[in-house]
Amino acid sequence: MSNQDITPPQVITCRAVVCWGPDQPLKLEEITVDPPKASEVRVKLLYASVCHSDLLGSRGKPVQVFPRILGHEGVGEVESLGSEVTGFKIGDVVVPVYIGECGSCSNCKKDKTNLCLVNPLSLNGLLRDGTSRMSAQGKPLFHFLSCSTWSEYTVIDASYLVRVDSAVEPRHASFLSCGFSTGYGAAWKEAHIEPGSTVAVLGLGAVGLGVIKGSSILGATTIIGVDLNEAKRGKGEAFGMTHFLNPNQSEKSITELIQEMTGGMGVDYCFECTGVTGLVSQAVDSTKPGGGMAVIIGAGDENELHINFMSLIMGRTIKGTIFGGIKPRSDLPVLFDKCERKEIQLDQLASHEISLEELPNVEEILKEADCVKISIKF
Incomplete structure (x- = not known):
């Protein structure tokens, strides 16, 4: 018919x-x-x-x-x-x-x-x-x-x-x-995380948890979740987070805390998932000189942001993404299959x-x- x-x-x-x-x-x-x-x-x-x-x-x-x-x-x-x-x-x-x-x-x-x-x-x-x-x-x-x-x-x-x-x-x-897939895709399709990578995730909502799960499946060995809400610690761990930071428990900046946790070097990848424009520069500075990448996922009320150009001159990159780079008809079936096989449990x-x-x-x-x-x- x-x-x-x-x-x-x-x-x-x-x-x-x-x-x-x-x-x-x-x-x-x-x-x-x-x-x-x-x-x-x-x-x-x-x-x-x-x-x-x-x-x-x-x-x-x-x-x-x-x-x-x-x-x-x-x-x-x-x-x-x-x-x-x-x-x-x-x-x-x-x-x-x-x-x-x-x-x-x-x-x-x-x-x-x-x-x-x-x-x-x-x-x-x-x-x-x-x-x-x-x-x-x-x-x-x-x-x-x-x-x-x-x-x-x-x-x-x-x-x-x-x-x-x-x-x-x-x-x-x-x-x-949208949400979880956007985070997962940002790790998978945008950052192309390699095994052994170090990762920081700012904001542990659905998008951030998607980043954590994607990073874990792709073989990242250090995954630092950052959130002001202590209740998010358990959620992050359930999806593969290895370390948790609550900035409210320290007078140091997020960048300083991440650098301390990584021997002063910073992470390979930092994902900003909150849409708070003031965190974008911290995300960039939290990555390693000479190759670190900050991936900006969250959308916020402000359309402009300020970044220290020296951070970029030192070899870091900043990348924006929509829907985590996911191609709907090619990539979403991959995530559906992972859910069916219990690799992703939501x-x-x-x-x-x-x-x-x-x-x-x-x-x-x-x-x-x-x-x-x-x-x-x-």
Whole structure:
């Protein structure tokens, strides 16, 4: 049966959490979700999760477009398909991604980048034709990046979807659609960590724990986790961390503490996962002269930073990454397979499970000391 033979999908009314303006409270609303157009898929969410980038979105980052439905991590089932969609069928379990992979553009053919030129990162909150499929109170709602997962249903261009192996637990698949995969990929695809390397990770949220796990699997022998929250020590150790630093317990800088722990030399790789711009220069200075690399993963409120140019002249490098260098359709199946074979176990990542009704209070939940990753069950 072709997609054209299927009964045309209808408008759906469902619930979603809407952000009506910068720094305004999140509100649970009844919204309308239109049918998918030719190249699009409508997805019924099973789980979504919370990333700090969503909170940046609630403050109008990276662009001021409101009202909007946040959320870019999730997993769901294909509910309906546009007439031109191939490679998916109704009932498929899929995760959204915010960059695509066409496989044929000059960037997709290179190993050094995951930024597809045909299916780029979208920041305007609209789908390819410049419109939205979601509305509430008679007003169109902007999507977040290439999707909006804080909704019972969402519409996504098929180029930004990846099918999930049925053996992967849905909640874990949601975590792999951004945060953990971003960290793991930064170690694997960006830093290309070698066996015997020394690594420092600033910030032990889902991204930082992903870096730790990737570094451990790739053979790093010293993995230093840095966080102000003592409760993160156990989480880091569960994913392969060998040493833990809490900067609040010393008057020394993070750089000094890492250098002391590495015989004064610094680490081969330092990953900045918090988005705090003041930590970027410390990440650079925490690496070895003549070859150390700082990988910047976290996004923050500030767009500019200051770095001591002497640190770079001494042979260090600084590298930015989006989605950890992961190519969605080539690389995510590798992580799904590692989960299936228990090489990656994400149970330790999941700290809170909430309902859509509880989501408007998410910032308060994130402040809890034991909070690592929040999943939203639909």
